Amino acid sequence: xxxxxxxxxxxxxxxxxxxxxxxxxxxxxxxxxxxxxxxxxxxxxxxxxxxxxxxxxxxxxxxxxxxxxxxxxxxxxxxxxxxxxxxxxxxxxxxxxxxxxxxxxxxxxxxxxxxxxxxxxxxxxxxxxxxxxxxxxxxxxxxxxxxxxxxxxxxxxxxxxxxxxxxxxxxxxxxxxxxxxxxxxxxxxxxxxxxxxxxxxxxxxxxxxxxxxxxxxxxxxxxxxxxxxxxxxx
Amino acid sequence: xxxxxxxxxxxxxxxxxxxxxxxxxxxxxxxxxxxxxxxxxxxxxxxxxxxxxxxxxxxxxxxxxxxxxxxxxxxxxxxxxxxxxxxxxxxxxxxxxxxxxxxxxxxxxxxxxxxxxxxxxxxxxxxxxxxxxxxxxxxxxxxxxxxxxxxxxxxxxxxxxxxxxxxxxxxxxxxxxxxxxxxxxxxxxxxxxxxxxxxxxxxxxxxxxxxxxxxxxxxxxxxxxxxxxxxxxxxxxxxxxxxxxxxxxxxxxxxxxxxxxxxxxxxxxxxxxxxxxxxxxxxxxxxxxxxxxxxxxxxxxxxxxxxxxxxxxxxxxxxxxxxxxxxxxxxxxxxxxxxxxxxxxxxxxxxxxxxxxxxxxxxxxxxxxxxxxxxxxxx
Numbered sequence: 001x002x003x004x005x006x007x008x009x010x011x012x013x014x015x016x017x018x019x020x021x022x023x024x025x026x027x028x029x030x031x032x033x034x035x036x037x038x039x040x041x042x043x044x045x046x047x048x049x050x051x052x053x054x055x056x057x058x059x060x061x062x063x064x065x066x067x068x069x070x071x072x073x074x075x076x077x078x079x080x081x082x083x084x085x086x087x088x089x090x091x092x093x094x095x096x097x098x099x100x101x102x103x104x105x106x107x108x109x110x111x112x113x114x115x116x117x118x119x120x121x122x123x124x125x126x127x128x129x130x131x132x133x134x135x136x137x138x139x140x141x142x143x144x145x146x147x148x149x150x151x152x153x154x155x156x157x158x159x160x161x162x163x164x165x166x167x168x169x170x171x172x173x174x175x176x177x178x179x180x181x182x183x184x185x186x187x188x189x190x191x192x193x194x195x196x197x198x199x200x201x202x203x204x205x206x207x208x209x210x211x212x213x214x215x216x217x218x219x220x221x222x223x224x225x226x227x228x229x230x231x232x233x234x
Numbered sequence: 235x236x237x238x239x240x241x242x243x244x245x246x247x248x249x250x251x252x253x254x255x256x257x258x259x260x261x262x263x264x265x266x267x268x269x270x271x272x273x274x275x276x277x278x279x280x281x282x283x284x285x286x287x288x289x290x291x292x293x294x295x296x297x298x299x300x301x302x303x304x305x306x307x308x309x310x311x312x313x314x315x316x317x318x319x320x321x322x323x324x325x326x327x328x329x330x331x332x333x334x335x336x337x338x339x340x341x342x343x344x345x346x347x348x349x350x351x352x353x354x355x356x357x358x359x360x361x362x363x364x365x366x367x368x369x370x371x372x373x374x375x376x377x378x379x380x381x382x383x384x385x386x387x388x389x390x391x392x393x394x395x396x397x398x399x400x401x402x403x404x405x406x407x408x409x410x411x412x413x414x415x416x417x418x419x420x421x422x423x424x425x426x427x428x429x430x431x432x433x434x435x436x437x438x439x440x441x442x443x444x445x446x447x448x449x450x451x452x453x454x455x456x457x458x459x460x461x462x463x464x465x466x467x468x469x470x471x472x473x474x475x476x477x478x479x480x481x482x483x484x485x486x487x488x489x490x491x492x493x494x495x496x497x498x499x500x501x502x503x504x505x506x507x508x509x510x511x512x513x514x515x516x517x518x519x520x521x522x523x524x525x526x527x528x529x530x531x532x533x534x535x536x537x538x539x540x541x542x543x544x545x546x547x548x549x550x551x552x553x554x555x556x557x558x559x560x561x562x563x564x565x566x567x568x569x570x571x572x573x574x575x576x577x578x579x580x581x582x583x584x585x586x587x588x589x590x591x592x593x594x595x596x597x598x599x600x601x602x603x604x605x606x607x608x609x610x611x612x613x
Contacts, residue, residue: 051604058601065592066607067583101597103269 012045012074012232015059021078021136022047023203028224029232031216041232053079053090060098064106072121075107076231078224079127080135083171087127088113095123114227126227137174140205141181143218149184153177178202185210249428250352250549251291251517257346258337259369260286262589269593271576273540275523275563276553278580283589284553287580288432288519291551294347294367295428295517332371332397332412345369365403372396372409386411386418429516431509435525439505441480441494447508448474448481460507463538466531467499498526503535507542514546523552524559532559536566544574564599575599 016022025047032038050059056079063069081087095107108117113130116122129138144150157177161168182205186192191210205211251270256262261283276284333339348366372379382396383389388411399408410419433439451457457474465471470485474493481504482490493504502525510518527535543550554560560577567575573596583590594602 055601055604058597059605061598061601062605062607065579065594065598067581067590101595 009044009071010046010068011071012042012076013063013072014045014047014076014078014228014231015050015056016047016078017052017080018049020201020203022049023206024136024140025078025224025228027206028216028221029228032225032228039229040234041229042234045232053082053094056091056094057097057101060094060107061101064098064102069121074116074122074124074231076124076126076227078125078227081127081129081133082135083133088125091125091127114223114230116230124227124231126224128224130223133170135171135174137178137202139220139224140202141174141177142220143215144178144181147181147212149181150177152184153180156180175202178205182208249515251349252352253350254287254291254294255346255348256287256290258340258343259290259345259347260335260337262286262290263337265589265591267578267591267593269576269595270549270578272543272549272574273536273563273567274549274551274576274578275560276551276578276580277555277560280555282580282582284580285521288521288551288553290347291349291517292430292432292519293369294349294365295430332395335369335397336371341371365401367402368400370398372398382409383411385409388413429513430519431513431516432519433502433506433509433521435522438494439501439508444481444493444505444508445476445479447512448476451508451511452476454511456511459511459542460504463503463507463535464500466534466538467503467528468496499528499531502526503538506539510539510542510546510548513548515548517549517551518543520550520552522554524554524556529558529562532556532562533566536563540567540570540575561603564596564603568596568599577602 014025016025029041029047033041048059050056056077077091079087079091092109095109099105099107107121108119108123110117110123110125113125113127116124128134128136132138141150154177157168157173157180160166185208188210193209195209250272253266253268253270255264255266257264261281265283265287267287276287278284333341336343336345346366346368348364350364372382379396382398383394386409388394394411394413397410397412399410400406401408408419410417448457448460451460461471461474464474464483468483468485472484472486474481474483475490476482477490477492481493483493483496484490485496493501506518506520523535524532539550542548563575563577567573575596577594577599579592579594580589581592582588
């Protein structure tokens with residue numbers, strides 16, 4: 001993939017794993033910026049994808065070789081907490097690998113999530129969710145939990161588990177719940193449009209017509225909002 | 235195949251440039267290149283200083299004959315052809331000034347070319363970890379100007395310009411004089427720091443040089459290396475020999491055919507390999523290495539160049555405008571026990587207008603394939 005910096009004077013970057021994450025954080029930023037009570041955010045930031053956790057070190061290596069890097073003040077790095085893994089340590093390890101390959105201490109190593117490292121460019125990591133295993137989908141499921149259709153989804157998953165004597169794959173549960181949820185929404189002629197039913201990617205949830213305006217206010221996104229606000233506050 | 239005749243000496247490393255700095259030379263006000271390895275490919279847009287960087291290293295490595303200085307592009311390539319084959323004293327009625335060697339034509343500044351060498355140097359006079367060369371235009375106001383003129387048995391004329399070279403390892407200055415009619419050096423025998431050769435793009439290999447070099451390969455029984463490499467392009471090639479003072483090839487036709495009749499690619503590769511066999515332990519500079527080569531043979535070329543470089547202990551610098559050539563180099567070397575390839579990308583910083591270098595190692599080349607950060611090599 002070719003990465004071009006849209007802004008010549010980008011000073012802050014949000015690095016995310018994939019296109020779904022980029023869409024999520026982009027929408028969340030729009031929500032924060034449109035909320036009159038939110039702090040003013042800097043205008044010179046970009047959200048870039050590093051194409052999966054295994055490629056983060058390589059992305060950081062290439063990033064440090066770009067001219068725009070010298071003007072960066074803050075870099076936020078987001079990755080899924082995943083399951084049975086130390087996601088923060090994974091980010092720290094990628095930063096160390098990039099430093100080693102570059103032959104110099106380009107990146108300072110952060111100690112905690114939602115906390116900046118000590119040397120500019122300041123590195124601030126976020127693992128989602130912060131306090132449990134899971135992925136971005138866990139946040140979305142939590143935010144949609146009050147929707148009646150999600151109740152049906154839970155019953156459906158439970159039914160499949162019992163009738164198929166199936167062990168639930170925890171690491172795929174939230175993603176599959178969302179798929180079933182979106183399909184359930186599409187059943188309702190009055191709730192979903194034909195366009196909604198053609199949108200297959202997770203990131204398309206954010207543009208579904210049935211998504212309630214209150215969605216982005218849900219507390220499930222508080223850590224992500226705190227992360228963006230700290231990183232990009234003017 | 236010739237490959238069998240080459241023993242790769244991965245563990246053997248002698249002196250090589252490991253870093254290089256050019257100050258006030260051509261487009262470089264203050265430029266530094268680090269993390270230099272055995273095989274170095276220099277990429278970047280047009281006018282980013284790729285060839286000038288190699289010329290700076292070429293001059294630093296010891297090629298300070300007038301012929302070499304004339305070869306620098308700043309003095310226009312056609313002038314070089316006027317003086318080909320003439321050593322020590324050359325004539326040109328068109329060269330008027332050394333100023334284009336200096337950054338922004340500011341001859342009042344001193345050019346400094348300095349390099350760090352691999353400390354594993356085997357040759358005693360290269361033991362110094364760094365070697366610096368200063369080049370300055372001698373002012374007519376200097377007390378010793380007339381004395382220097384006497385070295386050349388020249389009169390004090392308005393159009394005379396003298397360049398002075400001082401290497402910090404020897405301290406004795408060396409002078410080159412330019413006037414409207416002639417260019418001369420003050421010493422006919424100059425000790426090179428490191429043996430080297432430079433292949434310019436579009437410059438045909440010197441036939442006499444090639445014949446001499448081929449004879450040397452024949453004597454050393456290494457012609458199979460040359461034939462093996464040229465088989466990449468001409469699989470029908472069976473043998474090569476000298477006829478009528480020219481290298482000829484047997485490609486299964488009713489007559490042998492002269493090398494110069496076999497196309498640009500064949501001649502480029504032949505010229506390159508013949509040159510490398512002349513500079514064992516030295517440095518090979520190749521301008522626009524992809525020139526005349528089909529993409530399908532590029533990886534093989536890197537394979538050959540790498541093996542000869544390691545076997546003969548040669549350091550290689552090449553420029554390119556080809557992304558395919560960059561990828562081919564990484565593909566040729568990525569599985570070797572010791573990755574000794576570096577890609578150096580030159581760019582002009584729009585903020586400072588200075589040329590800057592970014593270097594990619596093995597890890598960088600792998601991630602470059604995954605993340606193409608608007609990587610530009612074409613002009």
